[in-house]
Amino acid sequence: MAKRTAKAGKKSQPGRLRIVAGNWRSRVLDIADVPGLRPTSERIRETLFNWLTPQISGARCLDLFAGSGALGLEALSRGAAETVFVEKSSQAVETLRNNIAALGSPAAIVHNSDAIEFLKNAAAGEFDIVFLDPPFAADMLGDLCRLLDKASIFANSARVYLEEDRAKPEVTLPRGWQVIRTKNAGNVRYSLVSPEVRG
Numbered sequence: 001m002a003k004r005t006a007k008a009g010k011k012s013q014p015g016r017l018r019i020v021a022g023n024w025r026s027r028v029l030d031i032a033d034v035p036g037l038r039p040t041s042e043r044i045r046e047t048l049f050n051w052l053t054p055q056i057s058g059a060r061c062l063d064l065f066a067g068s069g070a071l072g073l074e075a076l077s078r079g080a081a082e083t084v085f086v087e088k089s090s091q092a093v094e095t096l097r098n099n100i101a102a103l104g105s106p107a108a109i110v111h112n113s114d115a116i117e118f119l120k121n122a123a124a125g126e127f128d129i130v131f132l133d134p135p136f137a138a139d140m141l142g143d144l145c146r147l148l149d150k151a152s153i154f155a156n157s158a159r160v161y162l163e164e165d166r167a168k169p170e171v172t173l174p175r176g177w178q179v180i181r182t183k184n185a186g187n188v189r190y191s192l193v194s195p196e197v198r199g
Helices: 042-051 070-077 090-103 115-120 141-151
Strands: 016-018 028-030 060-064 082-087 108-112 127-132 154-165 178-185 188-194
Touching: 028 090, 042 070, 042 178, 042 188, 060 070, 060 115, 070 082, 070 090, 070 108, 070 127, 082 090, 090 108, 115 141, 127 141, 141 154
Parallel strands: 060 082, 060 127, 082 108, 127 154
Antiparallel strands: 016 028, 154 188, 178 188
16 A cells, blocks of 8 residues: 555655566556655565465455555566555546556556445455555554454455554454564564455
8 A cells, every 4th residue: 555654664766656576577657646645665565475475376456545556566566366456545546547557457456435435345255365554543454454354355365464553552353363474664563464264
């Protein structure tokens, strides 16, 4: 997601997003001129996708609070079959759609929608990887995890990426969810989680 707070780690040129690896490696894309909008840092993306190497090929991904689309586009570049982007800001959505068109990717689906409303209508068992990176100030990560758990949108062996403010207590996960990897970068705590898959 493009966070509305500054990210830790290596930063792209302001207003520009660089794909780290994969088919679109080093492609530089625009970022919407929305106050405070920043892409997830290259440093964090590189670590995250190293963690996701066994799962990324052919995966169906959901990028909630997509912003610049940094996470979902990186996933597509590295071999994901499809990414669904959900972003409430119309301006950010317009820029994201232009970037997708420039990349020529038919595997990207963009919804100009509130994330919670989107989840209420998502199909069960639909996604292999979910990127969950809401604005830190909203303090809604725990509620979103519980909503994801209730929605049962996870495929077998699904993974959820969580990003949160390091200064705050770690989010309380739904019963049955397990943290696989976690790391800090500046003011960011980021984790890869295995959710309980409900049949």
